[in-house]
Amino acid sequence: MESALSSLPDVDDELAGAVLSGLARVEKRLTDAVAVSDDMMSWTSRHLMDAGGKRLRPLVVLLAASMGDIEDDAVIDAGTLVELTHLASLYHDDVMDSAPTRRGTASAHEVWGNSVAILTGDFLFARASALSAKLGADIVALHAHTFERLCLGQLHETVGPADDADPFEHYLSVLSDKTASLLSVAGEIGALTSGAGDEVASIMRAYGEKAGVAFQLADDVLDLRSDSQTSGKNPGTDLREGVPTMPTLLIRRRLQENPDARTRDIVDRLDGDLSDDDDLAALVSLLREDPSLETTLDMAHALVGEAIEILGALPDVPARRALIDFTRGLVDRDT
Numbered sequence: 001m002e003s004a005l006s007s008l009p010d011v012d013d014e015l016a017g018a019v020l021s022g023l024a025r026v027e028k029r030l031t032d033a034v035a036v037s038d039d040m041m042s043w044t045s046r047h048l049m050d051a052g053g054k055r056l057r058p059l060v061v062l063l064a065a066s067m068g069d070i071e072d073d074a075v076i077d078a079g080t081l082v083e084l085t086h087l088a089s090l091y092h093d094d095v096m097d098s099a100p101t102r103r104g105t106a107s108a109h110e111v112w113g114n115s116v117a118i119l120t121g122d123f124l125f126a127r128a129s130a131l132s133a134k135l136g137a138d139i140v141a142l143h144a145h146t147f148e149r150l151c152l153g154q155l156h157e158t159v160g161p162a163d164d165a166d167p168f169e170h171y172l173s174v175l176s177d178k179t180a181s182l183l184s185v186a187g188e189i190g191a192l193t194s195g196a197g198d199e200v201a202s203i204m205r206a207y208g209e210k211a212g213v214a215f216q217l218a219d220d221v222l223d224l225r226s227d228s229q230t231s232g233k234n235p236g237t238d239l240r241e242g243v244p245t246m247p248t249l250l251i252r253r254r255l256q257e258n259p260d261a262r263t264r265d266i267v268d269r270l271d272g273d274l275s276d277d278d279d280l281a282a283l284v285s286l287l288r289e290d291p292s293l294e295t296t297l298d299m300a301h302a303l304v305g306e307a308i309e310i311l312g313a314l315p316d317v318p319a320r321r322a323l324i325d326f327t328r329g330l331v332d333r334d335t
Contacts, residue, residue, distance in 0.1 A: 010325065012318035018070050019322075022062040023055060026079040033080055033127050044112060044120040048087050051105045056215075056330075057082040057182055061190035063326065064204045066319040068194030077131050078193045081143065082186045084128035089150050089182075091121030096154060100234055139189055146185045153177025157243065167249055172213060180212025200314065207310045207323075214303035215330040220245040221293045221300075224284055226334065236284045240274045246299065250292040266290065300331045 011019075034045040058079035065075040094107040095114050109117035125147065132143040153174050161170035187204025191197065224235055224247065238245055248270060255263045269283045287293070307327050314320040 011322045015066055015318045015322060018066060019059065019062045022065075022070060022076060022079065023058060025076045026055070026058045026062075026083065029076055029080040030083060033084060033131065034124070036123075040116075041120065041123055044108060044116055045123055047105075047108050047111070047120075048090055053083075053087075055083060057086055057186040059326070060183060060186040060204075060208065060323075063319050063323050064187040064190030064196065064200065065194035067200050067314070067317065068191065068196030070194060072194055074135055074193040075190065077134055078139070078186075078189045081128050081131040081135070081139075082182060082189070084124050084131070085143070085146065085150075086182055088121040088124035088128065089178075091117050091124070093154065093178075096158065100237070135189070135193060138192070142185055142189060146181050149177040149181040153179075153181070160244075167244070167252075171244055171246065171249060175213045175216040176209060179216040180209045183212035183215070184208030203310060203313050207307050207327075210303050210307035210310065211327050211330055214300045214307065214327075217246055217296055217300035217303070218331040218333065220247055221296050222333070224287050224293065236274075236280045239270065239283060239287075240280055246296040247287060247290065247292040250295055251287075251290065254292070262286075297331065304328060304331050 030049060031046075034042075034049065036042050036045065061075065061079040061082060062070060065072070065078070069075070091108050095109045095117050100107060100110055107117070108120060112120075129140075129143065132140045153176070156170065157174045157178065161167050184205050185208070187208045188201045191201035191204050223238060223245070227235065239248070251263060251266055251270075255267050266283070266286055269279070269286070272279070274280045274283065304327055308324050311320055311323050311327070314323075
Protein backbone atom coordinates (compact mmCIF):
# COMPACT_ATOMS: atom_id res chain seq x y z
CA MET A 1 0.00 0.00 0.00
CA GLU A 2 3.02 2.29 -0.05
CA SER A 3 2.05 3.41 -3.58
CA ALA A 4 -1.19 4.85 -2.26
CA LEU A 5 0.82 7.49 -0.42
CA SER A 6 3.32 8.13 -3.23
CA SER A 7 1.71 11.48 -4.03
CA LEU A 8 2.08 12.60 -0.40
CA PRO A 9 5.86 12.99 0.06
CA ASP A 10 5.57 15.27 3.10
CA VAL A 11 2.80 13.47 4.95
CA ASP A 12 3.04 13.50 8.74
CA ASP A 13 4.66 10.26 10.03
CA GLU A 14 1.89 9.52 12.51
CA LEU A 15 -0.80 10.12 9.91
CA ALA A 16 1.08 8.04 7.32
CA GLY A 17 1.29 5.12 9.74
CA ALA A 18 -2.41 5.30 10.55
CA VAL A 19 -3.39 5.53 6.88
CA LEU A 20 -1.12 2.67 5.80
CA SER A 21 -2.51 0.51 8.58
CA GLY A 22 -6.02 1.40 7.50
CA LEU A 23 -5.28 0.61 3.86
CA ALA A 24 -3.89 -2.80 4.84
CA ARG A 25 -7.08 -3.50 6.79
CA VAL A 26 -9.19 -2.40 3.81
CA GLU A 27 -7.22 -4.75 1.55
CA LYS A 28 -7.88 -7.67 3.88
CA ARG A 29 -11.55 -6.80 4.10
CA LEU A 30 -11.82 -6.56 0.31
CA THR A 31 -10.59 -10.13 0.09
CA ASP A 32 -13.11 -11.22 2.72
CA ALA A 33 -15.91 -9.28 1.04
CA VAL A 34 -15.58 -11.09 -2.30
CA ALA A 35 -15.17 -14.55 -0.76
CA VAL A 36 -17.91 -16.83 -2.10
CA SER A 37 -18.43 -20.58 -2.32
CA ASP A 38 -19.17 -20.43 -6.05
CA ASP A 39 -15.93 -21.27 -7.86
CA MET A 40 -16.69 -19.20 -10.96
CA MET A 41 -17.67 -16.04 -9.09
CA SER A 42 -14.74 -16.46 -6.73
CA TRP A 43 -12.45 -16.34 -9.75
CA THR A 44 -14.10 -13.54 -11.71
CA SER A 45 -14.75 -11.25 -8.72
CA ARG A 46 -11.05 -11.20 -7.81
CA HIS A 47 -9.90 -10.52 -11.38
CA LEU A 48 -9.56 -6.73 -11.18
CA MET A 49 -8.84 -6.65 -7.46
CA ASP A 50 -5.83 -8.90 -7.92
CA ALA A 51 -4.65 -6.70 -10.81
CA GLY A 52 -3.90 -3.98 -8.29
CA GLY A 53 -4.97 -0.36 -8.31
CA LYS A 54 -4.09 2.84 -6.51
CA ARG A 55 -6.92 2.58 -3.92
CA LEU A 56 -7.48 6.32 -4.17
CA ARG A 57 -11.03 6.20 -2.84
CA PRO A 58 -10.18 4.29 0.35
CA LEU A 59 -7.31 6.73 0.81
CA VAL A 60 -9.77 9.64 0.73
CA VAL A 61 -11.99 7.78 3.23
CA LEU A 62 -9.05 7.40 5.61
CA LEU A 63 -7.76 10.96 5.23
CA ALA A 64 -11.23 12.29 6.01
CA ALA A 65 -11.56 9.83 8.88
CA SER A 66 -8.28 10.99 10.41
CA MET A 67 -10.15 14.11 11.52
CA GLY A 68 -12.17 11.78 13.73
CA ASP A 69 -11.38 8.25 14.92
CA ILE A 70 -9.51 6.64 12.03
CA GLU A 71 -9.21 3.39 14.00
CA ASP A 72 -12.99 2.84 14.13
CA ASP A 73 -13.89 -0.43 12.38
CA ALA A 74 -16.72 1.33 10.57
CA VAL A 75 -14.12 3.42 8.74
CA ILE A 76 -12.57 0.25 7.31
CA ASP A 77 -16.00 -0.94 6.17
CA ALA A 78 -16.49 2.48 4.54
CA GLY A 79 -13.18 2.22 2.66
CA THR A 80 -14.04 -1.28 1.52
CA LEU A 81 -17.51 -0.17 0.47
CA VAL A 82 -16.28 2.58 -1.85
CA GLU A 83 -13.57 0.40 -3.40
CA LEU A 84 -16.01 -2.47 -4.05
CA THR A 85 -18.39 -0.01 -5.69
CA HIS A 86 -15.57 1.37 -7.82
CA LEU A 87 -14.45 -2.12 -8.87
CA ALA A 88 -18.02 -3.08 -9.75
CA SER A 89 -18.36 -0.02 -11.97
CA LEU A 90 -15.14 -0.94 -13.82
CA TYR A 91 -16.56 -4.33 -14.84
CA HIS A 92 -19.59 -2.56 -16.30
CA ASP A 93 -17.65 0.33 -17.87
CA ASP A 94 -15.28 -1.99 -19.70
CA VAL A 95 -18.21 -3.79 -21.28
CA MET A 96 -19.85 -0.51 -22.31
CA ASP A 97 -16.58 0.87 -23.72
CA SER A 98 -15.33 -2.43 -25.21
CA ALA A 99 -12.04 -1.81 -23.37
CA PRO A 100 -9.62 -4.69 -24.06
CA THR A 101 -7.40 -4.13 -21.02
CA ARG A 102 -7.66 -2.78 -17.50
CA ARG A 103 -4.79 -2.36 -15.03
CA GLY A 104 -2.40 -4.05 -17.41
CA THR A 105 -4.44 -7.23 -17.76
CA ALA A 106 -7.22 -8.40 -20.04
CA SER A 107 -10.63 -6.97 -19.14
CA ALA A 108 -13.08 -9.42 -17.61
CA HIS A 109 -15.35 -9.36 -20.67
CA GLU A 110 -12.38 -10.26 -22.86
CA VAL A 111 -11.73 -13.34 -20.71
CA TRP A 112 -15.27 -14.53 -19.89
CA GLY A 113 -17.61 -12.52 -22.12
CA ASN A 114 -19.98 -9.62 -21.51
CA SER A 115 -22.60 -11.48 -19.51
CA VAL A 116 -20.16 -12.85 -16.94
CA ALA A 117 -18.48 -9.43 -16.59
CA ILE A 118 -21.81 -7.66 -16.01
CA LEU A 119 -22.97 -10.27 -13.49
CA THR A 120 -19.64 -10.00 -11.66
CA GLY A 121 -20.11 -6.26 -11.39
CA ASP A 122 -23.63 -6.85 -10.06
CA PHE A 123 -22.24 -9.28 -7.49
CA LEU A 124 -19.73 -6.70 -6.25
CA PHE A 125 -22.46 -4.07 -6.02
CA ALA A 126 -24.46 -6.53 -3.91
CA ARG A 127 -21.54 -7.11 -1.55
CA ALA A 128 -21.01 -3.34 -1.30
CA SER A 129 -24.68 -2.89 -0.45
CA ALA A 130 -24.39 -5.45 2.34
CA LEU A 131 -21.53 -3.42 3.82
CA SER A 132 -23.54 -0.20 3.62
CA ALA A 133 -26.34 -1.92 5.56
CA LYS A 134 -23.87 -2.57 8.40
CA LEU A 135 -23.12 1.14 8.56
CA GLY A 136 -26.69 2.31 9.00
CA ALA A 137 -29.58 3.84 7.07
CA ASP A 138 -27.82 7.14 6.36
CA ILE A 139 -24.88 5.38 4.67
CA VAL A 140 -27.28 3.11 2.75
CA ALA A 141 -29.00 6.21 1.38
CA LEU A 142 -25.70 7.84 0.41
CA HIS A 143 -24.49 4.67 -1.28
CA ALA A 144 -27.78 4.21 -3.16
CA HIS A 145 -27.65 7.82 -4.39
CA THR A 146 -24.08 7.33 -5.57
CA PHE A 147 -25.02 4.11 -7.37
CA GLU A 148 -27.84 6.01 -9.08
CA ARG A 149 -25.42 8.71 -10.22
CA LEU A 150 -22.98 6.12 -11.57
CA CYS A 151 -25.79 4.59 -13.65
CA LEU A 152 -27.03 7.95 -14.90
CA GLY A 153 -23.53 9.06 -15.81
CA GLN A 154 -22.97 5.93 -17.88
CA LEU A 155 -26.39 6.31 -19.50
CA HIS A 156 -25.80 9.95 -20.42
CA GLU A 157 -22.37 9.12 -21.83
CA THR A 158 -23.90 6.35 -23.92
CA VAL A 159 -26.79 8.34 -25.41
CA GLY A 160 -24.89 11.62 -25.73
CA PRO A 161 -26.18 15.18 -25.33
CA ALA A 162 -29.57 16.29 -26.62
CA ASP A 163 -29.56 18.36 -29.82
CA ASP A 164 -30.07 21.59 -27.89
CA ALA A 165 -27.63 20.76 -25.07
CA ASP A 166 -24.17 22.22 -24.65
CA PRO A 167 -21.76 19.31 -25.29
CA PHE A 168 -19.22 20.65 -22.77
CA GLU A 169 -21.77 20.98 -19.97
CA HIS A 170 -23.08 17.52 -20.82
CA TYR A 171 -19.59 16.02 -20.71
CA LEU A 172 -18.72 17.65 -17.39
CA SER A 173 -21.98 16.35 -15.92
CA VAL A 174 -21.03 12.85 -17.07
CA LEU A 175 -17.65 13.16 -15.35
CA SER A 176 -19.34 14.45 -12.21
CA ASP A 177 -21.66 11.44 -12.05
CA LYS A 178 -19.27 8.72 -13.25
CA THR A 179 -16.16 9.75 -11.34
CA ALA A 180 -16.66 12.61 -8.90
CA SER A 181 -19.69 11.05 -7.21
CA LEU A 182 -17.62 8.20 -5.74
CA LEU A 183 -14.72 10.41 -4.64
CA SER A 184 -17.24 12.76 -3.05
CA VAL A 185 -19.05 10.04 -1.11
CA ALA A 186 -15.70 8.55 -0.04
CA GLY A 187 -14.78 11.72 1.83
CA GLU A 188 -18.29 12.15 3.17
CA ILE A 189 -18.66 8.69 4.68
CA GLY A 190 -15.08 8.73 5.91
CA ALA A 191 -15.98 11.76 7.99
CA LEU A 192 -19.33 10.35 9.11
CA THR A 193 -18.13 6.87 10.15
CA SER A 194 -15.18 8.30 12.08
CA GLY A 195 -17.28 10.78 14.02
CA ALA A 196 -15.54 13.78 12.43
CA GLY A 197 -18.93 15.44 12.13
CA ASP A 198 -21.43 16.75 9.61
CA GLU A 199 -19.44 19.91 8.83
CA VAL A 200 -16.34 17.96 7.81
CA ALA A 201 -18.56 15.55 5.84
CA SER A 202 -20.12 18.47 3.95
CA ILE A 203 -16.72 19.97 3.13
CA MET A 204 -15.41 16.61 1.92
CA ARG A 205 -18.50 16.08 -0.22
CA ALA A 206 -18.04 19.43 -1.99
CA TYR A 207 -14.30 18.85 -2.30
CA GLY A 208 -14.77 15.46 -3.95
CA GLU A 209 -17.03 16.89 -6.64
CA LYS A 210 -14.27 19.24 -7.81
CA ALA A 211 -11.37 16.83 -7.33
CA GLY A 212 -13.13 13.98 -9.12
CA VAL A 213 -13.77 15.99 -12.30
CA ALA A 214 -10.16 17.25 -12.25
CA PHE A 215 -8.94 13.65 -11.96
CA GLN A 216 -10.97 12.52 -14.96
CA LEU A 217 -9.91 15.47 -17.12
CA ALA A 218 -6.31 14.55 -16.39
CA ASP A 219 -7.18 10.98 -17.37
CA ASP A 220 -8.38 12.24 -20.76
CA VAL A 221 -4.85 13.48 -21.37
CA LEU A 222 -3.07 10.48 -19.84
CA ASP A 223 -5.13 8.09 -21.97
CA LEU A 224 -3.48 9.68 -25.02
CA ARG A 225 0.00 10.46 -23.72
CA SER A 226 0.84 7.31 -21.77
CA ASP A 227 1.57 3.87 -23.16
CA SER A 228 -0.26 0.68 -22.22
CA GLN A 229 2.58 -0.52 -19.96
CA THR A 230 2.41 2.68 -17.92
CA SER A 231 -1.35 3.19 -17.73
CA GLY A 232 -2.56 -0.41 -17.92
CA LYS A 233 -4.93 0.59 -20.73
CA ASN A 234 -4.52 0.80 -24.48
CA PRO A 235 -4.17 4.42 -25.68
CA GLY A 236 -7.09 5.56 -27.80
CA THR A 237 -9.73 3.07 -26.63
CA ASP A 238 -12.26 5.88 -26.20
CA LEU A 239 -11.45 7.16 -29.69
CA ARG A 240 -12.13 3.77 -31.25
CA GLU A 241 -15.48 3.50 -29.46
CA GLY A 242 -16.48 7.08 -30.30
CA VAL A 243 -16.58 8.11 -26.63
CA PRO A 244 -16.17 11.90 -26.32
CA THR A 245 -13.31 13.31 -24.25
CA MET A 246 -12.48 16.90 -23.43
CA PRO A 247 -9.65 17.11 -26.03
CA THR A 248 -11.89 15.82 -28.83
CA LEU A 249 -14.68 18.20 -27.83
CA LEU A 250 -12.23 21.11 -27.93
CA ILE A 251 -10.98 20.03 -31.35
CA ARG A 252 -14.51 19.80 -32.74
CA ARG A 253 -15.29 23.28 -31.42
CA ARG A 254 -12.09 24.62 -32.98
CA LEU A 255 -13.14 23.22 -36.34
CA GLN A 256 -16.44 25.11 -36.11
CA GLU A 257 -14.89 28.39 -34.98
CA ASN A 258 -11.61 28.53 -36.87
CA PRO A 259 -11.25 25.62 -39.31
CA ASP A 260 -7.84 24.64 -40.62
CA ALA A 261 -6.54 21.67 -42.57
CA ARG A 262 -4.92 19.94 -39.60
CA THR A 263 -8.02 20.19 -37.43
CA ARG A 264 -10.19 18.96 -40.32
CA ASP A 265 -7.86 15.98 -40.76
CA ILE A 266 -8.13 15.08 -37.06
CA VAL A 267 -11.94 15.33 -37.05
CA ASP A 268 -12.17 13.27 -40.22
CA ARG A 269 -10.07 10.60 -38.56
CA LEU A 270 -12.20 10.78 -35.40
CA ASP A 271 -15.31 10.20 -37.50
CA GLY A 272 -13.70 7.50 -39.65
CA ASP A 273 -13.04 3.80 -39.21
CA LEU A 274 -10.53 3.27 -36.40
CA SER A 275 -10.71 -0.51 -36.27
CA ASP A 276 -7.21 -0.78 -37.73
CA ASP A 277 -4.50 -0.43 -35.07
CA ASP A 278 -2.24 1.61 -37.36
CA ASP A 279 -5.01 4.12 -38.08
CA LEU A 280 -5.73 4.48 -34.37
CA ALA A 281 -2.03 4.92 -33.56
CA ALA A 282 -1.74 7.63 -36.23
CA LEU A 283 -4.64 9.55 -34.71
CA VAL A 284 -3.24 9.20 -31.20
CA SER A 285 0.08 10.58 -32.47
CA LEU A 286 -1.67 13.64 -33.94
CA LEU A 287 -3.62 14.25 -30.76
CA ARG A 288 -0.52 14.05 -28.57
CA GLU A 289 0.78 17.16 -30.35
CA ASP A 290 -2.52 19.02 -30.27
CA PRO A 291 -2.96 22.09 -28.00
CA SER A 292 -6.29 20.69 -26.78
CA LEU A 293 -4.37 18.45 -24.36
CA GLU A 294 -2.74 21.41 -22.61
CA THR A 295 -6.07 23.23 -22.53
CA THR A 296 -7.62 20.18 -20.85
CA LEU A 297 -4.83 20.08 -18.28
CA ASP A 298 -5.34 23.79 -17.59
CA MET A 299 -9.00 23.06 -16.87
CA ALA A 300 -7.99 20.24 -14.52
CA HIS A 301 -5.54 22.48 -12.65
CA ALA A 302 -8.22 25.17 -12.28
CA LEU A 303 -10.54 22.62 -10.66
CA VAL A 304 -7.72 21.47 -8.40
CA GLY A 305 -7.39 25.06 -7.22
CA GLU A 306 -11.12 25.18 -6.45
CA ALA A 307 -10.93 21.87 -4.57
CA ILE A 308 -8.01 23.07 -2.47
CA GLU A 309 -9.88 26.28 -1.70
CA ILE A 310 -12.76 24.18 -0.34
CA LEU A 311 -10.31 22.29 1.89
CA GLY A 312 -9.36 25.62 3.44
CA ALA A 313 -12.50 25.36 5.58
CA LEU A 314 -11.04 22.33 7.39
CA PRO A 315 -8.93 22.71 10.54
CA ASP A 316 -5.20 23.17 9.88
CA VAL A 317 -4.24 19.58 10.69
CA PRO A 318 -1.91 17.08 8.96
CA ALA A 319 -4.87 15.50 7.14
CA ARG A 320 -5.72 18.79 5.44
CA ARG A 321 -2.14 19.23 4.25
CA ALA A 322 -2.09 15.62 3.03
CA LEU A 323 -5.36 16.15 1.14
CA ILE A 324 -3.89 19.21 -0.58
CA ASP A 325 -0.87 17.19 -1.75
CA PHE A 326 -3.16 14.35 -2.79
CA THR A 327 -5.32 16.73 -4.82
CA ARG A 328 -2.37 18.15 -6.72
CA GLY A 329 -1.22 14.60 -7.41
CA LEU A 330 -4.53 13.76 -9.05
CA VAL A 331 -3.48 15.89 -12.04
CA ASP A 332 0.32 15.88 -11.83
CA ARG A 333 0.78 12.16 -12.36
CA ASP A 334 2.03 9.65 -14.93
CA THR A 335 -0.62 6.90 -14.43
